[in-house]
Amino acid sequence: xxxxxxxxxxxxxxxxxxxxxxxxxxxxxxxxxxxxxxxxxxxxxxxxxxxxxxxxxxxxxxxxxxxxxxxxxxxxxxxxxxxxxxxxxxxxxxxxxxxxxxxxxxxxx
Amino acid sequence: xxxxxxxxxxxxxxxxxxxxxxxxxxxxxxxxxxxxxxxxxxxxxxxxxxxxxxxxxxxxxxxxxxxxxxxxxxxxxxxxxxxxxxxxxxxxxxxxxxxxxxxxxxxxxxxxxxxxxxxxxxxxxxxxxxxxxxxxxxxxxxxxxxxxxxxxxxxxxxxxxxxxxxxxxxxxxxxxxxxxxxxxxxxxxxxxxxxxxxxxxxxxxxxxxxxxxxxxxxxxxxxxxxxxxxxx
Numbered sequence: 001x002x003x004x005x006x007x008x009x010x011x012x013x014x015x016x017x018x019x020x021x022x023x024x025x026x027x028x029x030x031x032x033x034x035x036x037x038x039x040x041x042x043x044x045x046x047x048x049x050x051x052x053x054x055x056x057x058x059x060x061x062x063x064x065x066x067x068x069x070x071x072x073x074x075x076x077x078x079x080x081x082x083x084x085x086x087x088x089x090x091x092x093x094x095x096x097x098x099x100x101x102x103x104x105x106x107x108x109x
Numbered sequence: 110x111x112x113x114x115x116x117x118x119x120x121x122x123x124x125x126x127x128x129x130x131x132x133x134x135x136x137x138x139x140x141x142x143x144x145x146x147x148x149x150x151x152x153x154x155x156x157x158x159x160x161x162x163x164x165x166x167x168x169x170x171x172x173x174x175x176x177x178x179x180x181x182x183x184x185x186x187x188x189x190x191x192x193x194x195x196x197x198x199x200x201x202x203x204x205x206x207x208x209x210x211x212x213x214x215x216x217x218x219x220x221x222x223x224x225x226x227x228x229x230x231x232x233x234x235x236x237x238x239x240x241x242x243x244x245x246x247x248x249x250x251x252x253x254x255x256x257x258x259x260x261x262x263x264x265x266x267x268x269x270x271x272x273x274x275x276x277x278x279x280x281x282x283x284x285x286x287x288x289x290x291x292x293x294x295x296x297x298x299x300x301x302x303x304x305x306x307x308x309x310x311x312x313x314x315x316x317x318x319x320x321x322x323x324x325x326x327x328x329x330x331x332x333x334x335x336x337x338x339x340x341x
Contacts, residue, residue, distance in 0.1 A: 006166035009328070013170025020177035027182040028190035033309050034126055034283065036189040037301040043292050048131035050224040058180055058223055074180050077223060081176040084214045086169035089207070093165050097158040 001093045003086065014082050021074030024058065025067035126194060126276075126283055126306075127219065128234055130227030134290040141286065142232030148240040149213055156206040164207050167331060171199050172211040174320075176218065183312050191309030196242025197250065197275040198317045201268060202324065202331065205247040212239035233286050237279040246275035264325075265318045272317035273310035280306035 003010065031039055038044035050056065055073045063069030133141065175195035182190035195215070199208035216235050219225040226234045253267035280302040287302075288295035324331055 001162050001165060003166060006163070009166050009170060013166075014173045017170070017173035017177040020174070021180060024177075024180045027180060027192075028184040029182070030184055030188050030190040032182055032190045032192065033280070033302065033305040034128065036187070037293075037298065037305060038132070041293050041297050041301060043132070043287075046131045046292060047129040048227070050130070050228065053224050054222045056224040058225070070180075073223070074177060077180075077218060078173045078177050080222060081215055081218050082169045082173040084218065085172035085211050086165065088210055088214060089160070089165035089168040092153070092157050092160050092207075092210070093162060095157060096160055 001090065003090065014078065017078045017082070018075055021071050021078060024070050024074050126234075126237060126279055127216075127226030128230040128237075128283060128286065130229045132227070132290065132292050133230050133233050133286050134292075135229070137286050137290045138229045138232060140232075141230070141234075141236050145213075145232045145235040145240060148236065149209060152206040152209040152240075156204075156210060159204070160207060163331070164203055168203060168207050168211045171195075171202060171208070172215050175199060175212070176215045178316060179215070179219070185305070185308040185312065189305055189308075191306070191312055193313050193316050194238050194242050194276055194279060195313075195317075196238060196279070197246025197268070197272040197313070198320050200243040200247035200275075201250050201271060201317070201321060205243050208243040208247070209239050212243055215239075233283075237282045237286075241282045242275040242279045245278040246271040249274045265322065268317050268321045269314035272314040273307075276306050276310040276313045277303060 030036075035044065038047070053061075055061070055076065057070075058073045058077070059066050059069040060073045060076075061069070063072060175193070175198070178193045178195060180192070182192045185191050196208065196212055199211050202208075203211060213235050216226065216238050217231065220228060220231045220234065250267050250271035253270055254264060257263040257267070281299065284293075284295060284298040284302045287293045287298045292298075321332075
């Protein structure tokens with residue numbers, strides 16, 4: 001298993017994800033499903049703030065322009081999520097039970 | 110997010126289905142972690158036995174795509190927005206077990222880094238969006254794809270239905286958690302959540318169909334291992 005064999009897939013796939021984050025400033029800021037239900041039914045006030053904030057609301061706090069901050073926050077998130085998931089996948093592959101020792105296919109079922 | 114007003118900046122973000130802390134009681138949060146832990150443990154065990162090499166990069170790409178897509182809240186009726194969950198799409202392309210692992214990393218990063226979804230509620234959120242959504246999406250898709258010999262577009266109907274039901278069942282799970290937490294009675298939360306997410310599920314379905322169509326057009330080999338091809 002060499003991830004560099006899949007460089008094209010990774011670059012294009014993660015590139016698409018990064019492209020999507022450029023549209024994040026256009027996202028609707030209306031309350032969403034659960035939030036709206038919580039407002040209507042009067043339990044929104046029960047929500048508690050997070051005990052700490054890293055990139056709350058997807059916007060980098062030290063970037064003045066909120067649109068730019070949100071796009072950069074999204075890009076950081078895309079790479080964190082990709083890195084963690086790839087690490088998990090590589091680990092799963094390395095430690096695989098070798099039930100089907102194929103190098104390419106292997107259908108999850 | 111661009112034109113967010115100052116008052117709502119003070120409010121707590123609770124995107125589409127991400128439960129913030131305070132909505133679920135300690136016992137429900139604990140059961141959420143237990144159920145999510147058992148399910149993800151099983152998924153790791155299954156994925157470990159069945160993972161194919163190409164699914165490793167695809168897991169990373171899918172997780173990155175779903176994280177980005179979840180940021181794009183689209184408006185639905187009645188001053189409400191929704192965003193993709195992605196569980197069904199992940200399950201269609203990765204199978205349910207690798208999909209659950211990819212979705213778990215998305216939901217965990219959202220809670221830990223982006224304060225989207227509570228820390229105590231993380232187990233419940235993983236259960237709803239990674240476990241329920243992926244399993245429901247996979248089951249609905251695999252049942253309907255058996256009819257793909259009728260016409261090629263059946264695959265897209267299957268993808269749409271998988272996404273819609275995945276969102277609805279995740280919303281049902283969320284309602285049950287709110288009810289068990291005495292946050293909102295089931296008679297109130299269930300119809301409200303199911304109603305809102307019936308609309309959000311249409312958006313989820315359209316995005317899922319578009320993504321499946323895109324993969325079919327560009328990398329059909331990535332689908333080949335997953336879709337039971339009926340012509341053989």
